[in-house]
């Protein structure tokens with residue numbers, strides 16, 4: 001069910017969940033201070049309660065309402081990349097719901113760069129917990145139609161069009177110790193590790209006890225159809241038959257099956273990736289054959305999603 005901005009705000013204030021657009025993927029949003037509303041997110045997604053949620057805020061002045069520390073490196077990253085596809089995992093204030101942070105000592109925060117999401121955050125005055133609006137382990141949604149196909153017609157969806165970035169945010173944790181603050185990359189995204197390092201002014205730290213993003217299950221972002229990843233076009237073609245469908249990145253020889261071709265541009269592939277996988281999944285093929293992207297740093301986030309899709 002589609003809802004407009006005013007209806008979305010009313011529902012969220014009333015403790016209901018609403019699927020909302022962001023620049024990365026659609027999120028299944030609820031008031032991040034309302035535990036009953038947060039529980040609905042986990043229930044609808046069938047998500048384990050030990051997998052914490054990202055809290056979306058309207059601007060960086062709200063960080064200190066959630067985080068116990070907003071250290072210099074975290075401030076630099078926020079100034080450089082917000083609004084945008086970066087999530088910062090920071091030490092949580094005691095007041096932060098144990099449900100939203102799944103009993104972690106930290107909280108994940110992000111200012112999304114989608115005009116409608118920002119209006120929603122600003123006009124409602126709420127902070128919104130929002131994981132991707134898909135069932136646990138399934139493909140993330142980048143259009144309202146994907147949300148409805150995955151979660152059903154009864155879910156309220158605020159329509160903000162197709163997502164511009166197309167894959168989930170880069171997640172960086174920043175913690176302080178006696179030697180200053182340290183950052184670690186918890187999830188690859190379209191903001192690269194090199195870009196984070198440039199703004200932070202220092203490399204990621206290998207901590208003795210790395211903080212893990214608890215949601216990084218190997219099986220994730222998965223089509224329902226069995227999926228295989230190939231680092232070599234020839235091997236993919238050799239595997240193909242008419243019951244397969246193939247996703248190719250760039251020009252070249254084609255297999256004997258339905259083909260979905262993306263041009264070899266990282267931002268274009270990211271924007272179209274989930275929509276293409278949703279379409280391939282709907283074909284009723286026996287097997288999806290996917291060509292791995294080039295082996296280069298700027299493709300790591302895409303490779304991460306495709307590796308999980310095929311695991």
Ligand code: TXA
Pocket residue numbers: 022024025026027028051052053054085087089101104106107108110112130131132133167168169171186212213214215216
């Ligand atoms: O682009 C995105 O990040 C999208 C949009 C909707 O903002 N959201 C998203 O949420 O991808 P989700 O729940 O699908 O993935 C969030 C990831 C999970 O792997 C979760 O474990 C991790 O963030 N995370 C959340 N809070 C954390 C915390 N306190 N410490 C470590 N990891 C955390």
Ligand code: MG
Pocket residue numbers: 131132140
């Ligand atoms: Mg997700």
